[in-house]
Amino acid sequence: MSVKIAVLGHGVVGSGVAELFFKNKKSIEKHAGCEMDIKYILDLRDFPDLPYSNRFTKNFDDILNDDEVTAVAECMGGVEPAYTFVKACLEKGKSVSTSNKELVAAKGDILLATAKEHNCNFFFEASVGGAIPIIRPLHRCLAANDIDKVAGILNGTTNFILTKMYNDNMSFEDALKLAQELGYAEKDPTADVEGHDACRKICIISSLVFGKHVYPENVYTKGISEIQLCDVADADILGHAVKLVASVRRLADGRILPCVMPMLVSHENIMAGVNDVFNAVLVYADGIDKAMFYGRGAGKLPTASAVLGDVIEAVKHKVTVFSQTWESSADNSFVASVDELSAKWYFRVPVDCKAVGEGAYRDDNGTSFITTKELTFTQAKEKAEELNAMACIPVLE
């Protein structure tokens, strides 16, 4: 038997899927247990010089109506037309593997239900953490655990910028410019810099771990554009690195609190050493205590690796993998507001501020300290106003 697959989109990720597939075809087939081939690549552009140029089509219906195609890799990005295409494939019983976090965060519940209904699979390992195996470990390897909290560095662009600020004393603006020059940041960097990309990813993790669809619009999201160089330096002196952390934790009453915001991560925490464009996900659970998964969160071949890993799983699984799913959520009362976030906080206040305790650090930029007690988000904002604070950042517990 030879399994025919189709790749939707021949951009960065889609071309990586084709490249890695043809490079490692033999061992991929060995892992899948059968012969495999890419029968179609969907793209509106022409690629006449590629060795596999004869596989391109501009017509999605060629793929949809070919019963020989049983597995599809969706690498187009964006909600539409990806959603329409993916849904149509699943309705025909074709399993789909995607790298599209926007799609999964917006429509994951519907697509998972569609896959179940049609006895196929909707896989999305590549949508969170790029190359890092995290989706499958969460619902399979850690299946015996009760997971309390997940905290991740889920956006490579912002982590690169923060690393440059820390290592090379660059300002946010200069580091962003460098990231754009190196191709790590888009011309319009809003989605990365303001945390929206990380937000989609923590929504996917939250939905998978806690079983109900969490929508990006219900998740407090703050980016790194207000982070000052002096805060990165002061945090270091106080024993911490500043990272954009996307996290979710379960509260005592069973509700969950997902959020995305800059946080101080102790140098004692392995996550503080995650630098440059690398991503990492820390999982806290009752059996394992904690485990971290680290790797490249984006890029052509790293993302392709995750997409193809899913395609191989899709080929091996003839039935829907029921542990990798979640329900739709009509109301969002199970998602707590960020006002309930409780943490120690880093403050930078004017030098002459008297209300700071021991261990504070003073220089021309102000006085920096970390509170000894936990404050809620609301309490911290009130305190920041009271002290005329220039910065107020929570510390990852």
Added chain:
Amino acid sequence: MSVKIAVLGHGVVGSGVAELFFKNKKSIEKHAGCEMDIKYILDLRDFPDLPYSNRFTKNFDDILNDDEVTAVAECMGGVEPAYTFVKACLEKGKSVSTSNKELVAAKGDILLATAKEHNCNFFFEASVGGAIPIIRPLHRCLAANDIDKVAGILNGTTNFILTKMYNDNMSFEDALKLAQELGYAEKDPTADVEGHDACRKICIISSLVFGKHVYPENVYTKGISEIQLCDVADADILGHAVKLVASVRRLADGRILPCVMPMLVSHENIMAGVNDVFNAVLVYADGIDKAMFYGRGAGKLPTASAVLGDVIEAVKHKVTVFSQTWESSADNSFVASVDELSAKWYFRVPVDCKAVGEGAYRDDNGTSFITTKELTFTQAKEKAEELNAMACIPVLE
């Protein structure tokens, strides 16, 4: 349907399996897709006060001959009688999940073949890296990759000792004594300290990744008992941490080179930040570039988490998972000798030694430096003799 499982051994790991199973029974059953129960626990001792004391048996045949038992967790440790029991279970078509690295490193090929023959599974996620999901990610999530190299901190005891030497300026002897007091090291610490435990684990990884059984006796193994405090300090000044690294790489001619030895790990490498009893595995491959898996490498519940994750997989998979296997190896010509290891090397030589280049660090303990060029293992040993070196340690590339 209710699946009945048996636990062989009620020591640290076995009692952890029972504890975690009963604690998270509901969600475990949800992940497995069916009801589950522990029907037997095999132990020669009595545990009359446990709430599940009625499930104990001293007779292995009770388990073997009960057709209702379809999944077995082996947590006894050691090659015998574990090997006899596990083989007998597999021959009856009962899937076995084990935490026993000695067993897998010595008999993995035979047990995998037995499982295949009887259409069941032999799983061993818990045998490497404790709680860390590494076996399943290697053969499933990274299935589209060509893996070049794996390097791991696979022994928590030695990592604890090296961390204490680094952080607290403790001597090897004092740190070992503390590890014993805390229960991290055995009374006879040889297996940990001399690298034999890490060796078994890299044998399992090597066998899985490269497809042929690698035996511990063919793997160069050196422990940390000769590491001096001044080498840990000098390595730090030269930008590195000393770690006991178990690694395997594929050479240009296709042979593989597994080995266990202390190595210098650059502070730039995320693995340098893996401290205390934590373990980590770095995987280098063509698709992902590199990825690291980090967590607790031992302990009651962490190991139980991995065993139970496997038990759940065994319940879900009615057929043998063919990607998680390797062949027997009648000859070991595919395993290269450590003489071929090529690396930069750290040397500590007498203070008055003239043959050192720039960047060397001098103090009363000698002169420390890292070579600018790579040397083979044999060349490094020759150079060490020539320079009357007090220490000679390779640098992880």
